Amino acid sequence: MYNVLIVDDDTLMRNALRAMISRFKNFQIIGEAANGAEAIAICRLYPVHLIFMDIIMPGMTGIEAGKKIKEDSPQTEICILSAYSDFHFAKEAMELHIKKYFSKPVSFLDISTYLENFSPSTYKSVCPQLSQALELANSQSFSETYAGLSSIINEIFSSQNASIESLKKTFIEIGQGLLDSLEYANQRNEITDLFPLPDTWLVNGEIMKIWLFKIMDYIYQQKSIRRYSILEGVFFFIEQHIKEKISLGQITEGSMISQGYLSRIFRDQFGISTMEYIRLRKIQMVKINFIFTTHNTSDVAFMLGFNESSYLQKVFQKIEGISIQEFKKRLK
Template sequence: MYKVLIVDNEFLMRKAMKKAISSIDGFQVVNSFDNGESAIKYCHENFVNIIFIDLVFPRMCGLDIVRQILKVNPDIYVCVLTSYIDFELKKEDIFFKINKYLFKPISLSKIKEILETYKITCKSNDIKIENLVNLLKEGNYRNIYTNIFQLSKDLKKTLPNDEEELKKSLFKLKDKIYRELTIEQNIVKEEIKNIQISSEIDIAFWLFNLLDKILKNISIKKYIILEDVLNFIDNNIYKNLSLNDITDKCIISQGYLSRIFKSTFSISVMEYVHLRKIMIAKRELIFSNKSIGEIAFELEYNESNYFGKVFKKYEKITPFQFRTRYKIQNKE
């Protein structure tokens, strides 16, 4: 049974919403309040799945109430009841943490649609997040690379089509993965807010970068020396890097680096470099009109034939075949 909290200063609105929600199988209105202070106190003491909340209260701004509740329960599904969304609200730090904005008056059919969608996506997303967390705990970078397009395809099925709603869902997913792994993060809203994500291919590249970042974070926790190594690779990924370049710059023996890298990423240092480069190449092949030779040159694969061999080793198809396949998919 999913637990729902209603916070609105209009008695008739609370009564109508309680009646509507209670008629939907699987949902229970556990309480309703006409003020933010009581709602915050209730959420401190009780678990709630979903909150429907107005933005206008006599003593406390609705957004401040949401902020306080999210500190206690970051996974709560927030549905804001409002008459309009102005430009200033869209600039608020809390904007992307709110799941739905519902415009008054609210119909029973709209409430039912939201709750039924929540029921389906909640179960599905929990499984997807569990799979991603397990993949990160396993620490096999090649598995992450190999499965990223399928993972994003599966994930896209459970996410909203609207680009803004999609970004909010990804923001929540990212936040939950960090918390599941008990990793601290500095959440920068611009990180998702200012990027273009609309298709499963966009999600694939975003998800790969996210998992890469998290796995690096986990690895650095185990071996602090890897911070210098990974930063050096990041800053020189477009160069023709060798293992000697990395060990000389980071003042670490090849043997020791190879051992600790293998224990955290389950691949060699140079395979990690190649996978990072090929992922960059894949983005260019899909989204740019650069020739395959130009892409190889930018990544400092001195011969396009060598680039083609490395690409085919991991993708099982040539760069040209990859471009043809995914450019068509991206247009659909």
């Protein structure tokens, strides 16, 4: 799914482009701008793969705006729109590696021909970890998906500079890409609406791992519900009782589903048992408590339905590969 930005000071032109581009399922319009400054601001907040930009606008020209956008995102492809034929602009466009120039008025045939030939080979994501995340989301092994999150997080923090803006843009591209992979027919959710991302979280790799886990969990749930609609009630029951000590019998009784059928379809979609999934979810809540509160291990075990702190220690060690004490040391 490619993110498209329309930049033109003519409202009618923006509306016409939106109508044409919206007919292509692999392209989604993430925003519109009436001038270059607005376009630059949008590109600094969200990953943009393709821009249709007017060359003559109030303030800076489309070429000037394109230069600034390319400085931050060199892989973003820009298509220039213009009612004028000017060699000076054409020369600057070539220097900016702008490959496509549309003369106004733009026809649907021109747009369709271009978009139909726009392939992944023409765009390399500014975030290589997105492809890794998409592979994990499609693995149908929830435990392997979780294990792979650490590698993604470590790569991002080792490859980025200290810029919060750069980190945020990277994580938003990954999150939005995962969300878009669900391919909603009639709606598009913004990742930061479903999963808010305060700047203060971006300095902590453990917090970002939890944030990414929540998105992966959502992806798995939605795909599973599409395949087996009865799982919607199962996930709702789990969400309502996740902090309690719950059994498989309680889940099936509360969701009106047989244990055998639930076990089969859940493993088919997640690659693990329902109870293993719940333990994984609980450990994320344990980590959240250790990160954001001063509760000790015994308090957290009691709040999340573990029999005793020693059992929580055992489950945590098995899932995380380190003890709770080691995890707390990392936070410090």
